[in-house]
Amino acid sequence: MAYKIAIIVGSLREGSLNRKMARAICGIRGDNLDCSMVEIGDLPLYNQDLDSNPPDQWKRFREQIRPADGVLFVSPEYNRGIPGVLKNAIDVGSRPYGQSVFDKKPAAIVTVSPGSIGGFGANHQIRQTCVFLNMPVMQQPEAYLGHVSDDSFDANGQLKDGPLKELVTTLAHAFHDWVDMIHRSRAALAEDSAHASQAAKAKEHA
Numbered sequence: 001m002a003y004k005i006a007i008i009v010g011s012l013r014e015g016s017l018n019r020k021m022a023r024a025i026c027g028i029r030g031d032n033l034d035c036s037m038v039e040i041g042d043l044p045l046y047n048q049d050l051d052s053n054p055p056d057q058w059k060r061f062r063e064q065i066r067p068a069d070g071v072l073f074v075s076p077e078y079n080r081g082i083p084g085v086l087k088n089a090i091d092v093g094s095r096p097y098g099q100s101v102f103d104k105k106p107a108a109i110v111t112v113s114p115g116s117i118g119g120f121g122a123n124h125q126i127r128q129t130c131v132f133l134n135m136p137v138m139q140q141p142e143a144y145l146g147h148v149s150d151d152s153f154d155a156n157g158q159l160k161d162g163p164l165k166e167l168v169t170t171l172a173h174a175f176h177d178w179v180d181m182i183h184r185s186r187a188a189l190a191e192d193s194a195h196a197s198q199a200a201k202a203k204e205h206a
């Protein structure tokens with residue numbers, strides 16, 4: 001089954017390595033992950049005063065995330081932390097209180113950097129926020145992708161053969177399996193609960 005995945009890229013840069021990586025991940029699991037990029041560059045800064053009359057861009061963003069079966073964050077690290085544009089998008093999607101579009105959606109977090117630490121700091125800040133937002137976040141493989149450059153990709157935007165491609169391929173498969181496991185488990189629990197309530201009703205009327 002193909003799962004709908006909303007991809008949020010934490011860089012607005014035209015030649016973003018993170019955007020290239022996001023596309024490469026979709027290419028690897030294109031058979032089972034129906035990916036769409038959800039743009040965040042036009043979102044007005046979150047302001048709680050606007051909750052009662054939200055800007056159109058906030059509405060558009062929320063409506064794009066809502067039907068997704070899972071969310072993939074692919075982001076650079078800025079100053080050892082989460083880029084402001086990405087945090088703003090997450091804040092926009094998380095409100096009004098009690099109506100978060102992220103609630104219960106399985107997620108994975110990939111950080112990409114030309115540097116050697118691979119965005120570890122940003123990765124864990126995003127993870128911390130996702131935990132609060134009640135998103136089951138894939139734990140393994142961890143994806144702090146360091147030493148990434150334009151040269152990591154071929155002319156078609158595919159990752160060149162090598163250890164990076166192997167890791168990203170493992171990751172893409174693991175993310176599909178993670179989303180699949182969460183959705184199947186929930187369906188099984190819902191079925192069990194329906195059977196249990198039918199059995200309870202039958203007992204009442206016996």
Ligand SMILES: Cc1cc2nc3c(=O)[nH]c(=O)nc-3n(C[C@H](O)[C@H](O)[C@H](O)COP(=O)(O)O)c2cc1C
Nearest residue numbers: 011013016017018076077078079080113114115119
């Ligand atoms: C404001 C700013 C802060 C940055 N801070 C970090 C950092 O803390 N760690 C890191 O690995 N790279 C840092 N970088 C370098 C980015 O990893 C690099 O520019 C990367 O290509 C950005 O991702 P993108 O290609 O998807 O736009 C920083 C870049 C900018 C513009």
